[in-house]
Amino acid sequence: RRGAGPDPTMLVFTGSDACGGTPANVCIHGTSEIWSRNVPAGNVRNWVDGHAKGSTTIELDAAVGLRAGTVLVLDQLNDTVETGGVLVSDGPGFSIEGGAPGRVNRAQQQFVEVVAVNGTKVTVSPSIHMPNWRPSQQPQVWWWGDNLATASMDGVEDLTLDHTTAPEIAGIVFSNAYKGWVANVRSLHANRSHVWLFQAARIEIEDSYFYGSRLGASQSYGVEFFTTADNLVLNNIFQRVTTPIVMGPGAGSVVAYNYFTDMTYYVPSWMMAGLVASHAAGAAMNLFEGNVGNQVLMDAYHGTGNLATFF
Secondary structure, eight states: OBOSOTTTOEEEOSSOBOGGGSOEEEEEEOSOOOOGGGOOGGGEEEEEEOOSTTOOEEEESOOTTOOTTOEEEEEEOOOOSOOSSOOOOOSBTTBSSOOOSSSTTOOEEEEEEEEEEETTEEEEESOOOOSOOOGGGOOEEEOOSOGGGSEESOEEEEEEEEOTTOOOSEEEEEEEEESOEEEEEEEEEESSEEEEEEEEESOEEESOEEEEESSOOTTOEEEEEEEEESOEEESOEEESOSEEEEEOSEESOEEESOEEESOOOSBTTBOOOSEEEESSTTEESOEEESOBSSOEEEOOSSSOEEOOEEO
16 A cells, blocks of 8 residues: 555545454454464464574474464463563553453463474574573464465555544554554544554554544554564654553564654543553563653553563
8 A cells, every 4th residue: 555645645534444353444454363362272382492582493392384484473371470580470469450462371472483394393583582481381382374364565655544534443453464564654533543563563663643542542542562573663753642652462672763742631630651661461572762752651550561671
């Protein structure tokens, strides 16, 4: 979807696409309909070795059904007690509301692409991010369906999207998507999110302008990260958006050199944080650099956040 530029090309929406359960005006959605809450047993493998941070080779109990290009989701059981190190949990005592998205009690996630399969050993990209993957937490991998049905290398650029009168949940949704992008887009008056990354990874959002939250509610976001990883949000302007950046489960993303201004008050006496660096268990190993806004927050509403870096 490419226009001639934000001024000459304007799309004004009056309806929306169902987009696999997350209605959107622009839907970038793979046709595989396997979601993290109902992954069939045939799409799950036990991850038995190769847990070290930086590893690019993992060993599974079986690699049947995997091939180069398959997108895997790595996860493991939540912690239930204090470990003395990295702790990932959305359970009582570690969370205010609980309910981190993803497979139940498996909030820590990373998305990787299969590069090669050699017996039960699988070469993946990128390397393992987190230092706390370990056999005691029964790490597993799963995939959302046929890799040929993944929305890959799809993007939106050089146009204006006016969501003012549409009934969508999000302006642009990436779901079951990999290596997508938003570039030089002007997005106006979105509902819940201007861009929602929902079970998607390696999405780039750059050089764009996001204006207005239609409801000005607590869930009025610019870019919403929701079970995702390894994204780049760079050099964007967010104006009159309640919360420009909110991070859900996922590791390895970079949010850099964005500008937040004239943010919408959720209630007259409360301006929410412009950059919520952790809003669910499993938000970890993300970099926030050079952003300009009102404040940064890591909360425990839906679980613990870990190992964020701020410059």
